[in-house]
Amino acid sequence: MQKVLSVLGLSGKDQESLLESFQKHYIETEGFIRSYIYWMVRSEVANDLVQETYLKGWKSFERFQNNSSFKTWIYKIATNVTYDFLKKNKQFKTFEDTMKSPEDNQYEYRDMISRGLLLLTVKEREVFILFFKFEYTVPEISKLIEIPEGTAKSRIHSGRDKFVNFLNKNGIKNE
């Protein structure tokens, strides 16, 4: 830790505990953040965006208020990083599955989900993933991304309709 602190030009107990605290939060939250970003961009580029998220987090970590959850706070940063990325890289409107390998028997399934998600707007996709993949409730989503519950419900329903229609057209029928 001392070496890391000297590399960063930090000194003193406060700075040491700040970095230790940030690393602890990183260990606790990186799995969720990586998974969330991956489901938004559907590419291995998610790993780069995870790093960018924590870098931005570190820059403003001193201003982070402990009365809010770190996960909520870093999630907002991850969302901004992801939105910026999707805005700048319009080609990601057509997913390029970089995780495909010859012995990958899940590829077609994954590709179908990616293409289905592509039909959703970024805001719909965010709420859809939180609800159906990460199994957040509507009040939790509303609190996490600071939107009214009605807006969250409306995005879930519109995203759901688009996704289910896509699945139906691709041979996965209502059961």
Added chain:
Amino acid sequence: MNDIKLKEILNKDHSTPVKPSNEWNSIINKMNRNKKWSFKSLPVMLIPLALAIVLVVLVLPIQNTTSSERENLIEFVIDDSYFDQTSESYAWVDYI
């Protein structure tokens, strides 16, 4: 299709990129690169070094010139060739 079925479909896809083993170190390195620059962070030793570089790059090449080269250089800088090169625009004065 009900919500439970939809969740089942999404949960069949377990793909997530593998966390790079050295990710925390990469973040630390990037933190270091992105440190804000300030005069305080400038090592004091760099100031004489910068002056030495200025001396080597600007002053020494001028001092290494021969006296004739220096004269030419001074002449080039000082001499105003404008009046030598212009034609006499008031030639009509001669006819008066």
